[in-house]
Amino acid sequence: MPFKGIKGRWIINGIAVVFIIISLGIIAFSLSIYNYYYSSVQTGLVNKAQTATEFFTTYVSKSYLEYYQSAYRYTESFEDKDSIELQFINSKGRVEVSSYGISAGSSPGSPDISNALTSGKISSWTGVNSITGERIMSVSAPLQYADGSIVGVMRYVTSLKLVDRQVFRVTAYACLVGLLIIIVVLLSNIYFIRTITEPIHGLTKLARQISEGSYGIQAEKKYDDEIGDLTDAINEMSQKISQAERVQTEFISSVSHELRTPLTAITGWSETLMYDPEIRGDSQRGVAIISKEAARLTKLVEELLEFTRIQDGRFTLNIEQLDVEAELEDSIFAYGELLRQMNMELEYTPSTQPIPLIPGDPERLRQVFLNILDNASKYGKDGKVINVSMERQSDYVVIKIRDHGPGIPPNELPFVKKKFYKGSSKERGSGIGLAVCDEIITRHGGDLIIANQEDGGVCVTIRLPISRF
Numbered sequence: 001m002p003f004k005g006i007k008g009r010w011i012i013n014g015i016a017v018v019f020i021i022i023s024l025g026i027i028a029f030s031l032s033i034y035n036y037y038y039s040s041v042q043t044g045l046v047n048k049a050q051t052a053t054e055f056f057t058t059y060v061s062k063s064y065l066e067y068y069q070s071a072y073r074y075t076e077s078f079e080d081k082d083s084i085e086l087q088f089i090n091s092k093g094r095v096e097v098s099s100y101g102i103s104a105g106s107s108p109g110s111p112d113i114s115n116a117l118t119s120g121k122i123s124s125w126t127g128v129n130s131i132t133g134e135r136i137m138s139v140s141a142p143l144q145y146a147d148g149s150i151v152g153v154m155r156y157v158t159s160l161k162l163v164d165r166q167v168f169r170v171t172a173y174a175c176l177v178g179l180l181i182i183i184v185v186l187l188s189n190i191y192f193i194r195t196i197t198e199p200i201h202g203l204t205k206l207a208r209q210i211s212e213g214s215y216g217i218q219a220e221k222k223y224d225d226e227i228g229d230l231t232d233a234i235n236e237m238s239q240k241i242s243q244a245e246r247v248q249t250e251f252i253s254s255v256s257h258e259l260r261t262p263l264t265a266i267t268g269w270s271e272t273l274m275y276d277p278e279i280r281g282d283s284q285r286g287v288a289i290i291s292k293e294a295a296r297l298t299k300l301v302e303e304l305l306e307f308t309r310i311q312d313g314r315f316t317l318n319i320e321q322l323d324v325e326a327e328l329e330d331s332i333f334a335y336g337e338l339l340r341q342m343n344m345e346l347e348y349t350p351s352t353q354p355i356p357l358i359p360g361d362p363e364r365l366r367q368v369f370l371n372i373l374d375n376a377s378k379y380g381k382d383g384k385v386i387n388v389s390m391e392r393q394s395d396y397v398v399i400k401i402r403d404h405g406p407g408i409p410p411n412e413l414p415f416v417k418k419k420f421y422k423g424s425s426k427e428r429g430s431g432i433g434l435a436v437c438d439e440i441i442t443r444h445g446g447d448l449i450i451a452n453q454e455d456g457g458v459c460v461t462i463r464l465p466i467s468r469f
Contacts, residue, residue: 006200010193011186018185022178030171037163041137042124045084045156049122049141053154057144067143067151071097087155089113089140096152108138108155116140116153126160135160199227203234210234216242259301266294306436317361317443324397324464325355325390327362331369332388335377339386344377349389355397358466360444368437372401372460375433380405380457395466396446402459407452416450
């Protein structure tokens with residue numbers, strides 16, 4: 001969406017205020033123009049009527065006949081007949097004489113006539129001509145005898161067509177100017193807000209990269225303002241995280257190497273003592289425990305060393321054409337004895353289609369298979385069964401390893417491949433095994449997918465490409 005987030009709120013709120021102000025301004029301007037033009041027409045007609053009635057009344061005698069004859073002569077000499085209709089109306093509201101002629105004998109019946117006859121004052125009216133349907137303005141001025149009685153009304157009528165057109169034209173110009181102002185304000189707002197949102201988008205992207213492990217990357221500082229201060233803070237945070245990560249990696253690598261020598265000695269002597277006939281009973285059971293725990297620690301050290309190799313760029317693959325089906329079956333066979341000791345079954349479903357040789361590192365892939373089988377036996381031991389299958393899907397070999405344990409809490413599922421993440425599990429481990437597996441599969445051009453199953457348990461899906469592109 002073009003106006004989402006800060007940009008949307010900024011532009012909508014800003015334009016809404018400008019639109020309201022401009023709309024009110026246009027309405028006020030239009031009303032003032034309307035009043036100006038119409039009051040000008042009305043004032044002109046009133047002045048004309050007032051002057052004419054004063055002049056005309058001077059020549060009106062006491063007889064109606066003289067009034068009628070004078071009205072006829074005045075109408076004949078009326079100079080503005082092209083734009084204004086002059087009517088002389090009797091005391092009953094009937095048109096006696098008209099400069100247009102066609103309205104003579106009619107009764108307009110407009111309020112200005114009746115008001116002028118009853119009040120004896122000039123009255124005006126704006127409305128629609130009942131005959132032509134045209135908007136008109138009329139001004140009626142009473143005509144009096146010398147004794148003050150009203151003999152009739154002198155009425156001026158003019159069309160408002162040109163005035164309406166002029167008011168509409170001026171209002172349209174005002175609306176156009178208002179629209180141009182809104183467009184200018186909108187464009188200026190878009191430009192200004194872009195100078196804010198684009199750096200924020202860049203910093204957001206940088207923050208996501210840092211959260212995904214790209215420590216030490218820096219953002220370009222473009223402005224010496226609050227956004228520039230935020231950029232400096234994120235760059236400093238990235239740098240410090242990178243330094244802390246490097247120290248952590250070096251520490252892990254150093255400790256892991258230091259542990260390898262004594263663990264090798266412990267493992268070797270425990271295996272030697274296991275075959276000593278003089279060690280029996282509880283002593284022999286204790287040596288077995290020592291051997292088992294030494295093996296667990298050795299595996300932990302190897303995982304930590306793999307992790308440090310990934311972190312400092314020394315992690316490499318030795319790619320060759322391999323029989324991935326044979327590698328998987330060898331891993332299953334190697335792990336089978338441990339599963340039997342745990343009273344667990346492993347059900348393997350081979351592919352119904354021939355699996356071609358694929359490019360890969362056999363040692364690394366075997367490491368992945370064993371690690372996932374170990375997790376399945378550790379976290380799914382209550383299910384007693386591990387299902388393994390292999391099949392070809394288009395250009396990929398798909399391997400699925402599934403346990404029937406309690407599964408992974410949905411809120412923890414997105415993080416299980418993160419390094420050192422262990423979640424709420426009580427099982428022992430370093431929390432980096434799946435992170436290493438994911439790195440290995442990714443470097444093979446494949447995918448490692450971990451998902452809960454509807455009927456319980458976790459299924460780990462490994463997708464490996466048949467050919468490298």
